[in-house]
Amino acid sequence: MNTAKRALFVVVPLVLLFGVAMLLLSSDRSGSPPPDQAPGLLFTDVTTATGIDFHHIHGGSGQRYLPETMGAGGCVLDFDGDGWMDLYLVQSGPLPGYQGPSGGTNRLFRNTGNDTFADVTTRSGSGTAGYGQGAIAADYDGDGDTDLYVTNFGPNVLLRNNGDGTFTDVTVVAGIGDPSWSTSAAFLDADEDGDLDLYVVNYLDFSIATHRDCRRAQPAVSFYCHPDVYPMSADVFYRNNGDGTFTNATAAAGLTDTTGKGLGVVVLDFDNDTRPDIYVANDSTPNFLYHNRGGGQFEEVGLVRGVAYNDEGKTEAGMGVDAGDVNGDGWLDLFVTNLSMEANALYLGGPGTFTYATRTAGLYGPSLPVLGFGTHMLDVDHDGDLDLVVVNGDVLDNIELFNDGLTWRQKGQVFLNDGTARFTEVDGGRFPSFATPRVGRGSMTLDFDNDGHLDFLVSYNNDQARLFRHHGTSGHWLGLQLIGAGHNTGAIGARVTVEAGHRSQVAEVKAGSSYLSSSDPRLHFGIGNASEADRVRIRWPNGEIQVVEHLVAGRYHVVVQTPVP
Numbered sequence: 001m002n003t004a005k006r007a008l009f010v011v012v013p014l015v016l017l018f019g020v021a022m023l024l025l026s027s028d029r030s031g032s033p034p035p036d037q038a039p040g041l042l043f044t045d046v047t048t049a050t051g052i053d054f055h056h057i058h059g060g061s062g063q064r065y066l067p068e069t070m071g072a073g074g075c076v077l078d079f080d081g082d083g084w085m086d087l088y089l090v091q092s093g094p095l096p097g098y099q100g101p102s103g104g105t106n107r108l109f110r111n112t113g114n115d116t117f118a119d120v121t122t123r124s125g126s127g128t129a130g131y132g133q134g135a136i137a138a139d140y141d142g143d144g145d146t147d148l149y150v151t152n153f154g155p156n157v158l159l160r161n162n163g164d165g166t167f168t169d170v171t172v173v174a175g176i177g178d179p180s181w182s183t184s185a186a187f188l189d190a191d192e193d194g195d196l197d198l199y200v201v202n203y204l205d206f207s208i209a210t211h212r213d214c215r216r217a218q219p220a221v222s223f224y225c226h227p228d229v230y231p232m233s234a235d236v237f238y239r240n241n242g243d244g245t246f247t248n249a250t251a252a253a254g255l256t257d258t259t260g261k262g263l264g265v266v267v268l269d270f271d272n273d274t275r276p277d278i279y280v281a282n283d284s285t286p287n288f289l290y291h292n293r294g295g296g297q298f299e300e301v302g303l304v305r306g307v308a309y310n311d312e313g314k315t316e317a318g319m320g321v322d323a324g325d326v327n328g329d330g331w332l333d334l335f336v337t338n339l340s341m342e343a344n345a346l347y348l349g350g351p352g353t354f355t356y357a358t359r360t361a362g363l364y365g366p367s368l369p370v371l372g373f374g375t376h377m378l379d380v381d382h383d384g385d386l387d388l389v390v391v392n393g394d395v396l397d398n399i400e401l402f403n404d405g406l407t408w409r410q411k412g413q414v415f416l417n418d419g420t421a422r423f424t425e426v427d428g429g430r431f432p433s434f435a436t437p438r439v440g441r442g443s444m445t446l447d448f449d450n451d452g453h454l455d456f457l458v459s460y461n462n463d464q465a466r467l468f469r470h471h472g473t474s475g476h477w478l479g480l481q482l483i484g485a486g487h488n489t490g491a492i493g494a495r496v497t498v499e500a501g502h503r504s505q506v507a508e509v510k511a512g513s514s515y516l517s518s519s520d521p522r523l524h525f526g527i528g529n530a531s532e533a534d535r536v537r538i539r540w541p542n543g544e545i546q547v548v549e550h551l552v553a554g555r556y557h558v559v560v561q562t563p564v565p
Contacts, residue, residue, distance in 0.1 A: 130152040180202040343364045363388075392440050
């Protein structure tokens with residue numbers, strides 16, 4: 001990857017600050033809403049205009065095989081190193097009895113840098129077959145190019161980026177083609193040895209042969225079975241051997257709890273001890289929080305830390321998850337989307353434990369009539385705190401027959417944070433297409449036009465994927481792309497503290513979150529009225545600390561870690 005090649009950026013000469021090589025990249029976009037957009041619009045649908053024509057096909061035939069209703073997702077990556085975020089969207093496919101049109105393979109859309117995307121699937125060799133669920137992106141082999149890992153209902157696939165715009169399927173050689181029904185996944189440096197390991201979330205021990213016909217007598221109609229009908233399928237952890245191969249180290253690492261039915265995962269340093277921990281959102285079973293004890297050894301502490309259940313001590317149907325500091329206290333918090341009539345869960349982090357804060361945050365009532373999947377903590381209005389985006393859609397395509405208060409297609413939601421972790425739902429008139437009821441699943445954030453305002457893409461089940469452009473606010477912003485030394489070139493696990501405008505914010509670089517998805521790897525901060533970040537503190541994955549001062553707002557700053565002699 002050529003980190004000096006950045007389309008639509010002005011490259012300022014390299015400077016050395018506290019041992020960090022800094023490239024200052026400035027976008028030429030103003031970030032102002034286009035003149036033909038009505039005042040007050042926050043997000044608009046630009047799918048057709050940008051050339052994204054991906055339609056997810058679940059391949060159902062009326063038998064209601066459970067995988068049909070659970071997918072799909074995708075990921076954001078800069079696969080060609082040109083400074084523009086590309087998209088990889090996951091296709092599912094035909095199941096027994098399906099007679100509809102073919103959806104084809106997974107598809108890679110290259111960002112042209114001119115507000116459009118070009119389908120380069122065939123040319124890149126990235127269109128893997130299989131019944132797809134999700135995808136994540138990271139440089140697993142440390143060669144500077146971003147690779148792809150695809151989770152499937154069936155064997156997963158690892159695609160190595162060749163550095164010339166093409167990919168090679170290296171699943172068998174790498175040894176990470178888990179044949180289970182995998183959902184979400186995350187890359188992390190679990191043992192702090194400098195290369196990226198892989199945690200794969202598995203859902204149910206389900207096959208077409210073990211499918212059950214679930215029906216209700218009143219009315220006598222079939223429906224997608226509850227996950228309790230099938231046994232759970234244990235998650236898998238792969239340790240990177242540093243030579244392009246992985247070893248199944250699930251038991252050796254202590255990641256041995258087999259009681260979960262996993263759908264979402266996020267990696268975070270929840271106790272501020274510098275080590276990456278793992279949180280798994282499970283469906284109708286207790287959520288997992290694996291505490292990293294050092295040396296790549298974990299222990300499950302979800303119950304004692306207060307994030308396994310809701311405030312009533314009940315399990316919930318966890319789907320998507322994200323982590324961030326929503327109240328600005330320096331501790332990372334967790335947000336988990338759940339089944340309708342359960343309410344989504346906000347867990348506020350702190351010394352020793354988490355606090356369930358859904359009700360006090362104003363998120364309880366708005367989340368009851370919807371079923372959440374993809375979700376993001378992001379600063380929508382650039383005021384220096386993290387807001388929430390939630391993608392919704394029921395799992396039962398005939399839910400109205402069983403509960404006339406619920407619907408299959410559901411609106412997307414945006415919640416603004418007042419800075420104290422109290423949220424207000426934004427009127428859907430400010431994002432009419434996102435508020436249009438659909439069956440939402442995976443979602444990913446990206447700044448596709450490099451204007452400093454985070455856009456997002458939603459993969460809708462058995463429907464057209466849609467890209468929503470953020471039209472900006474008056475607040476200033478700051479972007480950071482970290483380039484790590486050694487094999488972890490994406491600096492996965494690095495923690496950044498930004499001080500600007502008398503406010504301190506923390507964020508971590510991650511690969512894998514939301515639901516079946518992975519977002520823009522760059523860190524994004526809203527800094528309100530501040531014209532610069534007074535101080536930026538970077539804790540690299542190997543523990544080194546770097547400090548940079550006076551970073552001007554309105555730019556992406558690329559920070560390259562200086563190798564240790």
